[in-house]
Amino acid sequence: MTNPPTRFSDHAVEQVVGRLLQLGVLIAAVVVLAGGALLLAQHGSSPAAFSTFHGEPDALRSIGGIVTGVVSLHSEAIVQLGLLLLIATPVARVAFTLVAFILQRDRTYVLITTLVLALLLYGLVFGKA
């Protein structure tokens, strides 16, 4: 990204990937911390009952539901948004690596990386396995 005259070198890719991962984790942690603090402030005294599985409500397990909840400052939805950003961080890393391989005209690895990205997006967007 910083050396356009030559090809997009492996070293440059490594530097950007490193920063991308750091930034993703940092943003996710800040959002989760804010949501968690709000959650405890609002529901801190309610009992913690997690010994039986109920599954999360629809609003906390779809991307659309989480975004709607965040807009109305729902604390649990804010935590989920942070976790969603965290899950998206490695996905963004793969997407960036794909761009790098395209710029390097490395056809084999463009194909391999596209496959990994497709598998990740399939799990994240459709939630099916």
Added chain:
Amino acid sequence: MRASAESAPAGPNVADLVLPDFASMTAIAFALLVAGGSFCAGLLGALTGLGGGIVVVPMLTLLFHVDLRYAIGASLVSVIATSSGAAAAYVREGYTNVRVGILLEVATTIGALIGAALAGVTPTSFLAILFGLILLFTAIRSIRPTREHALLTTPDKWSARLRLDSTYPTAAGRQPYSVQNVPAGFGLMFVAGVLSALLGIGSGIVKVLAMDQMMRLPFKVSTTTSNFMIGVTAAASAGVYLHRGYIDPTVAFPVMLGVLAGALLGARILSVANTKLLRQVFTGVVIVMAIEMLYKGFTGGL
């Protein structure tokens, strides 16, 4: 889990003997205790190099009586946080073999999606036994010292075709190495992906085994590339689990923040800590958890 604990005969559950009943806690007490436990897991995991993810699920299920599905969801999220945080530094130092990582991620993500599908239909007793065995394997690997094997530079058909051979930084400058047994390593990575999704762990130990022992990468390259892949592998199944309602915000947030904070501190104090003693302590904890998980698996108490 509570219901089965009441109907089952009282077994020697170590956690129940020394700790109060966590099932009647308020959310704030639960969050603080879980965050504290997760912090210790992250700290010890970083200091011993074994990763904290392996003890998060046993801690949540055995100690806090959290349902296995919520525990796996929370653990996977913390695994993404620590691996991405640590990978950031390693990638920039030039140890990670990005091509090997991307190629093997095909195997781990397919494995993770299949593992996530299997998780829905696998009996929890089977998962507990599998978990116990992985914990035992981790303890054994931790006791046995890792030896740096000789580097090979013999050409390999797959490695040449996929341009996997690379160099890595050593005291004597960048050292070249060649990658061996690509198909076998790829196969074992698929298994690592399935295990990661089924148990909510990074399964770094299986990944390192594939790269260090089978593909003959230098040890430091194996561990950093494994770490690089763990986040992607966990993200594949975490996405599925989010949609399936396994990721509960009240359980996941103290786990994620606690493990991340512990791992960050661990990385900072690594040079001054007595890692040999810590490794023995951590191995002891892992063995106790392994026995407990196997016991719960065979008696159906989880």
